[in-house]
Amino acid sequence: MPTNAASTQGHAVPLYFLGLGFIMLGACLMDYFDSLVPMAACASAGLMLSAPLIKQRVQRFMGRTLDRSAE
Numbered sequence: 001m002p003t004n005a006a007s008t009q010g011h012a013v014p015l016y017f018l019g020l021g022f023i024m025l026g027a028c029l030m031d032y033f034d035s036l037v038p039m040a041a042c043a044s045a046g047l048m049l050s051a052p053l054i055k056q057r058v059q060r061f062m063g064r065t066l067d068r069s070a071e
Contacts, residue, residue, distance in 0.1 A: 012053040019049030 026042025 012056045015049045016053040019046035022046045022049065 022042040023039075023046040026039040026046075029038035029042070030036060
């Protein structure tokens with residue numbers, strides 16, 4: 001089922017913090033396994049989980065600039 005920005009709007013911040021948790025997990029696993037692979041995998045997951053928050057912020061910013069240009 002495809003998701004749109006409206007369905008993830010309420011979940012953007014928790015997903016962002018989950019992504020930060022993955023990055024911290026990747027740092028711990030990198031130290032434990034002496035490999036960069038866990039950090040790379042967890043960092044990419046963190047980046048994907050931060051996308052809804054970035055989209056939400058861009059939509060708010062674009063809405064504000066459109067409102068100001070109409071005045």
